[in-house]
Amino acid sequence: MASAHFRAMAKPELKILLAAPRGFCAGVVRAIDIVERALEIYGAPVYVRHEIVHNKFVVDDLKSKGAIFVDELDEIPPGDHPVIFSAHGVPKAVPAEAQRRAMFQIDATCPLVTKVHMEAQRHFEQGLEIILIGHKGHPEVIGTMGQLPPGAVSLIETVEDAEAVPVRDPSKLAFVTQTTLSVDDTRDVIVALQKRFPAIKGPTREDICYATTNRQEAVKSIAAGIDALVVVGAPNSSNSKRLVEVGVKSGCPIGLLVQRATDLDWAQLQGLKVMGLSAGASAPEVLVNEIIDAFRAHYEVTVEKVVLREENVSFKLPRELRPAAAPAA
Known part of the structure; x- marks a missing residue:
């Protein structure tokens, strides 16, 4: 009788698929x-x-x-x-x-944002009108548009925008994109622009940053086989919000964006068998571990790492902060 009671009280099993790459870029x-x-x-x-x-x-x-x-x-x-x-x-x-x-x-x-700034500047110097694919009000978009005089850059967000945006001369156009967008959504907007403006110039290499692409592809690789996806990230983080969207579009029935374990909505997270976990590019790994620990209180958790690819990119610090810049004692 006691063993039957123990089985009734036992926590249900949950496999967490830990997507990689994730977190800091x-x-x-x-x-x-x-x-x-x-x-x-x-x-x-x-x-x-x-x-x-x-x-x-x-x-x-x-x-x-x-x-x-x-x-x-x-x-x-x-x-x-x-x-x-x-x-x-x-x-x-x-x-x-x-x-x-x-x-x-x-x-x-x-540096990848700086690359977009330089592309926009180069197009402008060539006499081209510039279309920026991005989200209105995002700091990166404000910064990119602010590289050039008012009116030099037109902002669009959707395929519908691409089909309606007014331009001065269809033969003198270029586009750049915000680095943290969904690769798939951006592709659709670019296709619409190219269909409407066959002469439009684009970047020599895609503006969507490698980290954004890798994290989205890692989520896609697990989305169809999970009951829910939890993404650790801030509500104002564009790349984190896109991860949730990509997961849902790729077949995951539930997608949640949380900053901390205290944000988890347990009413939505009952009865799970397999859960996916990722993190936006500005979310530290300590918060991912916090989420796993929170699930251990509700489930008997096993963690399986799903590594799409390894990242080994690094960027140098500004000259002012390299070791030689330190003041003499």
Whole structure:
């Protein structure tokens, strides 16, 4: 009788498919390293314009070490403390204003975002009107559009936008894209643009960043065989939201985006047999482990790693932060 009672109380079994690659990309690692290295070399405070990356846990950790996050430059008091620009990039007017104020500025823009900025600048210098595929209001989109004069860039988000966007001269067009979009959705928009404007020029290599592509493909590889997908990431993280969308479109019945284990909706997560778990490019692995631990309280969990491919990309720190930049003792 006692053994039957034990079986009745036993937790149900759950297999968690841990998708890889997931979590931090090279651009995020570089951005966080920039803030931490600046604090080591120059001391606190270090000022950061906007969230260095879209993750509250990461931002709060950097705050505890002496970073101060501001919305605009005029919130920063006079002095020689570093001012860091976020990984998403900023309009040209921001570093110009920092220079006017004689601020010590350090640019943490992801090199892959900088590549898009340079593409847009090159197209503009060639006399082309530029169409940007991206999400209105996203910091990366604001930064990219801010590389050029007002009116030089038209923003579109959907296939319908591509079919309706007004242009001055269909023979003098180019497009660039936000780096953190869904590969599939972007492809559909590009096809619509190319159908309408056969002469439109695109990037020599796809603008969608390698990390975005890898994380989406890893989620696709497990989506059809799972009962639910949990993605660790912030609600304002474009690449994290796209991971959830990709999972659902690829056959997963439930997709949830959570910042922490406390955000898990257990009413939606009952009766699972197999669950997928991934993380956006600005979510640290410690939060992935926190999610797994939370599931252990409800299920008898086994974890299976599903590795689509390995990533070995890294980006150099700015010159100001390399070891030789450290002040002499």
